[in-house]
Amino acid sequence: MQNHAAASPLLTDLYQLTMAYGYWKTGTHEREAVFHLFFRKPPFASGYSLVAGLADVIDWLRAFHFDEDELAYLQTLEGNDGSPLFEEGFIDYLRELKFTCEVDAVPEGTVVFPHEPLLRVQGPILQGQLVETALLNLINYQTLIATKAARICEAAQDEPVLEFGLRRAQGVDGALAASRAAYIGGCAATSNVLAGKLFGIPVKGTHAHSWVMSFDSEPEAFQAYADAMPNNCVFLVDTYDTLDGVRAAIEVGKRLRETGHEMVGVRLDSGDLAYLSIEARKLLDAAGFPDAVIVASNDLDETIIASLKQQGAKIGLWGVGTKLVTAFDQPALGGVYKLGAIRDGAGNWQYRLKLSEQSIKVSNPGILQVRRFVQDGLIAGDQIINEGEGGETSRTIVDPADSMRRKRVTAEASEELLLQPIFRNGELVYDRPTLEETKAHARAELSRTHPGIRRLLNPHEYPVGLGPQLHELKHKLIQQARGEAPGA
Numbered sequence: 001m002q003n004h005a006a007a008s009p010l011l012t013d014l015y016q017l018t019m020a021y022g023y024w025k026t027g028t029h030e031r032e033a034v035f036h037l038f039f040r041k042p043p044f045a046s047g048y049s050l051v052a053g054l055a056d057v058i059d060w061l062r063a064f065h066f067d068e069d070e071l072a073y074l075q076t077l078e079g080n081d082g083s084p085l086f087e088e089g090f091i092d093y094l095r096e097l098k099f100t101c102e103v104d105a106v107p108e109g110t111v112v113f114p115h116e117p118l119l120r121v122q123g124p125i126l127q128g129q130l131v132e133t134a135l136l137n138l139i140n141y142q143t144l145i146a147t148k149a150a151r152i153c154e155a156a157q158d159e160p161v162l163e164f165g166l167r168r169a170q171g172v173d174g175a176l177a178a179s180r181a182a183y184i185g186g187c188a189a190t191s192n193v194l195a196g197k198l199f200g201i202p203v204k205g206t207h208a209h210s211w212v213m214s215f216d217s218e219p220e221a222f223q224a225y226a227d228a229m230p231n232n233c234v235f236l237v238d239t240y241d242t243l244d245g246v247r248a249a250i251e252v253g254k255r256l257r258e259t260g261h262e263m264v265g266v267r268l269d270s271g272d273l274a275y276l277s278i279e280a281r282k283l284l285d286a287a288g289f290p291d292a293v294i295v296a297s298n299d300l301d302e303t304i305i306a307s308l309k310q311q312g313a314k315i316g317l318w319g320v321g322t323k324l325v326t327a328f329d330q331p332a333l334g335g336v337y338k339l340g341a342i343r344d345g346a347g348n349w350q351y352r353l354k355l356s357e358q359s360i361k362v363s364n365p366g367i368l369q370v371r372r373f374v375q376d377g378l379i380a381g382d383q384i385i386n387e388g389e390g391g392e393t394s395r396t397i398v399d400p401a402d403s404m405r406r407k408r409v410t411a412e413a414s415e416e417l418l419l420q421p422i423f424r425n426g427e428l429v430y431d432r433p434t435l436e437e438t439k440a441h442a443r444a445e446l447s448r449t450h451p452g453i454r455r456l457l458n459p460h461e462y463p464v465g466l467g468p469q470l471h472e473l474k475h476k477l478i479q480q481a482r483g484e485a486p487g488a
């Protein structure tokens, strides 16, 4: 857990506890249920998303346990009439409660799409309910930031992106989670030193305007920095006149070279970054510094980076803070957690869905899994299936928004299952990848995603939908729920 104060079962909405109490009171708390975590719309109108947050989910679930001080707090909660909200017997029940569910999840760094279960929790309904809020919190934000980072790195076309967000992030835990998710999404390093220590992310940085402003002149400032740190010199050149700043950096770079050191580069943080980078490049090249890198920062995002590229900017390293870690243009991913199945008294699965006026918002019933088809090295379509009925044999994918739209995946395509076993009977059974492995996985996932789907603007729509059997089941349940079918 990044923030140990949050490693508590009280990291939840009160209503999860009141529902848990209700299940316990009515004796239904042990009924086996299946919940799915999914989102309906990708963030940033992106053609894909990169899932992240599972590592924290695992830590949180492993620590799931009510301590005495947490129980004591719950005992202080009162109903409207001032009587205790929870009776003693329930507090005793929570004291003994152990997490015993099965959890399946899509590994971090996997490319995912709307409606697919990213996480599936199966077990006593009380437990499945109690974990909802924390799971959503952890997956929603980190998936959002990993996706934003992937888009920014896509725009940078393999040039390194440094994450500079700590000062603008949503609090301390938000900053740490953002640094980690941004690294998974493709960022090369972070300026956040604590994230570096906690997660092993490379840390990088230049210097601020205050350094330059603390000297009588810019050349003095650069020289002093070079004297102090001859092997780490990226000079911020825009405190006064940017191109004069580049000239001053070159002079210091020449002196560094005489002492056997090489200036790493310059940073631009204001003005027309296309024009200034092109002019700075000319100056650096003419002075014999073709390898000096030009770093740019200043409210960058994927749109500005793509535009700068198109303008022929000579920027080799991108520093991105605010708009990355705050997911500026879409500050939340709307992931939800819905009940898909519950066992009846006879032990049979009852499939459940939530109706909505909008057909696309009707949840999917069942014990869901995702079959991903891969053809010619590219992901070709995802089929959501109900494992409760033994899965699907057909390779047809039915669009959940329009059942007339169907895609048939050919027999040559290989297939894989997205949800992997994470917990069995409450025990961790997943061989956890390192952060480096997760980052490499994300990279491999993106490289087998067609560039049209990765396109920043108006991406191609990836085929994701239901298997025909699940589509039929859903259709039947919708009719029943609306009272349209016999026996409803």
Ligand SMILES: Nc1ncnc2c1ncn2[C@@H]1O[C@H](COP(=O)(O)OP(=O)(O)OP(=O)(O)O)[C@@H](O)[C@H]1O
Residues within 6 Å of the ligand: 269, 270, 271, 272, 273, 274, 275, 297, 298, 299, 300, 304, 307, 308, 311
């Ligand atoms: N050539 C360019 N094309 C598109 N966007 C650019 C270009 N150059 C810079 N930008 C972006 O335009 C915005 C400029 O921000 P702003 O208007 O605050 O100017 P500034 O250069 O930061 O001014 P100041 O000197 O006051 O710091 C930033 O988001 C920056 O990334």
Ligand SMILES: O=P(O)(O)OC[C@H]1O[C@H](OP(=O)(O)OP(=O)(O)O)[C@H](O)[C@@H]1O
Residues within 6 Å of the ligand: 164, 165, 167, 168, 209, 269, 297, 298, 299, 300, 319, 320, 321, 322, 323
């Ligand atoms: O723009 P971001 O993507 O958030 O990247 C981080 C910003 O933080 C630093 O300065 P800060 O914004 O604190 O001050 P300045 O813009 O006045 O230099 C840096 O110079 C960048 O501008």
Ligand SMILES: O=C(O)c1cccnc1
Residues within 6 Å of the ligand: 164, 165, 191, 204, 205, 206, 207, 267, 297, 319, 321
């Ligand atoms: O190292 C830098 O250049 C840096 C770090 C944080 C924020 N902005 C810039």
Ligand SMILES: [Mg+2]
Residues within 6 Å of the ligand: 298, 299
């Ligand atoms: Mg700024």
